[in-house]
Amino acid sequence: MEQKKYWKGLEELHNTTSHQEAVKNEFREDLPFEESESFLGATTPRRDFLKYLGFTTAAATIAASCDIPVKKAIPYVNKPEDITPGVPNYYASAYAVDGEYVPLVVKTREGRPIKVEGNEMSAITKGATTARVQASVLSLYDVARLRFPGINNKNKETDLAKRIQELQYAELDKQIAAALSGKSVALLTSTIISPTTKKLIGEFLAKYPGSRHVTYDAVSYSGMLLANEASYGKRTLPAYHFENAKVIVSLGADFLGTWLNPAEFSGQYGETRKINAKNPEMSKHFHFESMMSLTGANADERFTHRPSEAGVVAQALLAALGGGVSAPAIANTRLKEGIAKAAKAIQANPGKALVVSGSNDVNVQILVNAINNLAGSNGSTIDWAANVNYKQGIDADMQQLVSDLNAGSVGALIVYGVNPAYDYFDAAKFISGVQKAGVSISFNDRYDETTELCKYILPDHHYLESWGDAEPRSGYYGFIQPTIAPLFKTRAFQDSLLTWTGNTTAWVDYLKNEWITRLGSQGAWDKTLQDGIIEPATAPAMGGASFTGDVAAAAAKIGTPKTSGLELVVYEKVAIGNGKEANNPWLQEMPDPITRSTWDNYACVSNKLAKSFKMELGDDYEINAEKKVLKITAKGKTVELPLLIVPGIQEDTIAIAVGYGRGKKEFIGKAAGEVGANAYPFVSYNGQTFDYFVTEAKAEATGAKYAVGLTQTHNSYEGRPIVKETTLEEFIKNPKEVNHDRQHLFETYGEDFRNEGTLYTGGTKFEYPGIKWGMSIDLNSCFGCGACVVACTAENNVSVVGKEQVVLAHEMHWLRIDRYFAGDENNPEVVFQPMLCQHCDNAPCENVCPVAATNHSSEGLNQMAYNRCIGTRYCANNCPYKVRRFNWRDWNGADSFEGNLHDTADMNDALTRMVLNPDVVVRSRGTMEKCSFCVQRLQDAKLHAKKEGRPMKDGEAKTACQQACATGAIVFGNVNDKDSRIFKVRNEEQTDRLYYVLEETHVLPSINYLAKIRNKDAAPVAAGHGAKTEEKAHH
């Protein structure tokens, strides 16, 4: 068949050249992509619009997302044997500063100590810590620490490198050996509880005949030591056993806050304050004081007296107990009745009472010893068999030293761990004395007021870099081992002494030899270091003592109290103490338990006294941070400080905290330098001991105002059922009464209030299979000391904001302790309520976040995804507990903006940042944060159990606040675990006292509180009526 040819046109039929060409180039037109020669001249045709739009949007998105600065981490070239990045190592050590003793377990990460916890093996503290101990890890990284030894040029430079001529230790040792030779040395230290150091000091002093060791405590307990010598023949402190006491009478001893060793006493006291619901009983605590102390705030019955009346109160109590002294006249009837009441309680509980006094007056303490003797405390609540070494300073020795210095009879002065140029009451005299000493050497950690005067400066290690031991109580030992190589060119004080003694042994070997000799083997020493303590397996029997004091003579020497005019008390703040560790931003920012102020000292006055300066409690006082400045004159010394109204302070008393008014910021540090005024000059020497109060003080308003950074301005809980309390008597009578409003909720909404009190049919029930975290806080054993606050700060890298920002209420604490006053303005009841994220199961914060940055975990945690947060603050507004914290500024350099860091306290120095917990991210500016229930610890505990292939045990996961608490007021755990402590507390042990704050809002919090019980006769301030401390008597 013929192949037919079909053609479309003549060109194809004839197959012309043009046709051939056309077939070859099928697509004759160019594709419409235009390429232009120049970039700027490029055209953007319509067809490319979507392409360009897509590209620019994507590019803009990527550019906008890339805001996190990249920081490089360098891995180990040779991995150290003991260090696995990401896995912490724990070392036992001890905090033994100025005689205060807290055995510790130190957490290190990648070779850096970042957190301390109490050593639970110790029978003395039982794992308790205090705020100051918790914060001590930050002091290791203090940028103001001296970094090298040298000779003080004593010039006017503010740069320490110019002020101190750096020298090698070999050269210094040579010079000092020459200087010391043949001289009588005065070694001035605070209380040393290290037996080996003391032995070494003995050897050192023996080398320089005529030398002596003077122990000087900035806040002295000489009165007790001398009184004990007079009463019982030994100049030592006994061991107190608050846990055995049914009646506790404190005459101004702040044993929960600052007295001797609060970590020990808090735990003991806590034992007497816990309520066993089946058999409710608790100690009865009477407190007599002039200012408002933390301990006084926790007392069941509190009475105030003028500072000069302290002795009279002791005498009256002794007289009431029939102690062979005449009862002095006391004008204040309330006080008088209080003394009678306390005496009656003591008499009703023979052998179960404990009376302690914060007075530093020998005669007062002799009377107190007599009271305890009469009360049968010796051998039951006071153990005289044990010698307690917490304080050893004798004021007269210091007086002698100062006059010897001024007489020029001291060849060499060696200062170790004390700063008399700041904290000695007659600092000028000390300063002039030092200048007359032949040689002066300082071991202090910074260029402080005393070091400034010394010629040779050989900074000592921080305790976390040191070796050491401690004997807080006879037979009980603690050990200090370094947890990091010394950061700077510092040298142990003991190494210097050894060298100057001519002993070539290093201190570590000296210590080791000493203990291996005592323990018998290297193995035993290793075990000891691992435990951190040596304590008797069973508590040794307690010993009594026979009282031989001359009560009549002591009573005769009690001065006549003043009856008019102002008096002044000098006290220690719970966080700052004597001021030694003042340059610690965590401590400075920790709100004072009573005044809720930060970063300052001030004149505490009563509302009545404040009124005479035209300032009083009320709205104006509350909303204005600026307080009137008072010029306070006593003993010819003057300070100017803002006033703060403290309900409960004796109305003619002004109380001022020590620890402020330090030297230049460049030397002391940014946190403590040049802040507040020094109150030590108000201390006086009464011929025997230092007195910490002054009569005949004068105060006048200067007309100036000064902003004080308060974290809480309103004092009353306005009768709202957020705090529930009752008396022991009422509670025994009707345990349900304290929670009657909760009962009402049950009656209205049914027992299954959780699911029935909701709009949604069938409830919003999520069963939380597996783990459901919960916390219980016992208001009865929380004393408001603030250890948990600092522990939380340390664990969670909570930012420090500085005073100006606290004034703006920008502080970042995830956990705060609310302090409320109730009742009479002059004799208020106080309640402390730790407040942190309640991890609500029906959380109002979660549903309002537009970007779901805060959400709920399957374990009941209210979580924050910081990366997702855009900072609308809606969640914080909608939080009924106001526990959410917004990063108002760039506190820690986590921000992508350069040069806007807001760091007032050197918290972002490369050195300081070593304290950051690598498990917790630092939050950038503009994000919200809050308590996470220490989720990193919870994860760690879960993973740990998982690795071992077993369920997690109760107590494995502990929050930082729980662990820091001296009294175990915080119980935390898995509420689904029927064997857990938290389950038992909620469902078995404390069902009557259990309540949830703002339960009626149906946010379903995961934290419950246990109602507070006061052991007092009077009916409690009726719920529903707030304190009269507030201006408002509302409906």
Place this chain on the structure above:
Amino acid sequence: MHLKYESTLREPLVDGVKDYHQVTEDIISPIEAKPGKLWYIGLFISILLLLFGVFSVFWEVYFGTGVWNLNKTIGWGWDITNFVWWVGIGHAGTLISAILLLFRQGWRTGVNRAAEAMTIFAVMCAGQFPIWHMGRVWMAFFVLPYPNTRGPLWVNFNSPLLWDVFAISTYFTVSLLFWYSGLLPDFATVRDRAKTKLRKMLYGVASFGWTGSTKHWQRHESLSLVLAGLSTPLVLSVHTIVSFDFATSVIPGWHTTIFPPYFVAGAIFSGFAMVQTLLIITRKILGLEDYITIGHVEAMNKVIVLTGSIVGVAYLTELFMAWYSGVQYEFDTFYNFRAAGPLGWSYWIMMTCNVISPQVFWFRKMRRNIMVTFIMSIIVNIGMWFERFVIICTSLYRDYLPSSWSYYRPSWPEVGFYLGTFGLFFTCYFLFAKYFPVIAVAEIKSILKTSGKNFKDKMDVYEDQSVEKFAHDNTHH
């Protein structure tokens, strides 16, 4: 759209002797003339304010929200107060253009253009606050639900703040469309009259090729109705949703079911007050007294006294409920910390400005007094600003736990930001007044022959006629 015949009892909506040409002349010629000195001064001040606002915002973004005096207790202050205030102001425009259009209120034609412009500018100002109040504004796009590589991580549809994002952006879009579609015929008029090339070109582009054909008009009318239908629920929804920010929370003083109607009434109240403020000035300066007559002013004053009274009832209802509910926290918030307490003064400013003073408008003489109206419009806007301040701040500063109670005073960047939005608003408004026909020319023309004074005057003859005569004359056999 309008009646063919309107009773002479009704006030004319356009005064003076006007024909179509005259209307065009009156309204368009200011666009073609050089602006006066006052305009330059006004614009200059506005731009200065705007720049100060930009600086204040820069300061806040750079150093952090901490430069504002907000704190742990009070997370929102002037920022959200200003946001709600501006959004509220924006309500009048849509109400006038949409709801009054549907209700066939002829008087809206004189004021709708300016009111709509005001709406758009006010919403622009309002939008600044929720954006810049964010701690990490550079992450603001997280609020948009778009597919992403973060999980995929979605927005939280439970959050009233997210509803705001949608509500405000929808509102802005619809208002803008409505306003612009109304502008098309007028832009075309400007274009057709243009004597310079540039003007011809710019207005030509802006008028989207409007020729005035019947088809154009028909579609234009349909679009207007559709958009009016869309905007009507928006008028109610936007402020309802804004009120949800507060109503759905747990904070005493916020957690109130009365909020949606109360907010909407308040928004209209403040919106009309702002329209009064602007138009009283505009009509004076641009000589538009014939188009924005005392009648217009009076009509709006009636709305003000109505909505002001609704708001007043809402305030009293809140007080009643605070007592009647028996909730201690709510009682304290209303009686002790709002009506009294350190911020109590703000509550009484609000009460005075919003409830008491607008009652003068029950008197016709007052309603028709330009000076009184002007002063009242300012007072109402002050009052409404304080209403939002009272709701936000007096609820937050003392809520459940007294330990967190705090106080609030604004810092300079907060004030600066607010002033900056005034700058933005007036810059836009000045440019609008110069370059846009401030009165809807086409719409005025549509009512001119029934409601214009000279046309109504012609009707007088018929008014006097007997019905029989009228029927006879007008009935064609």
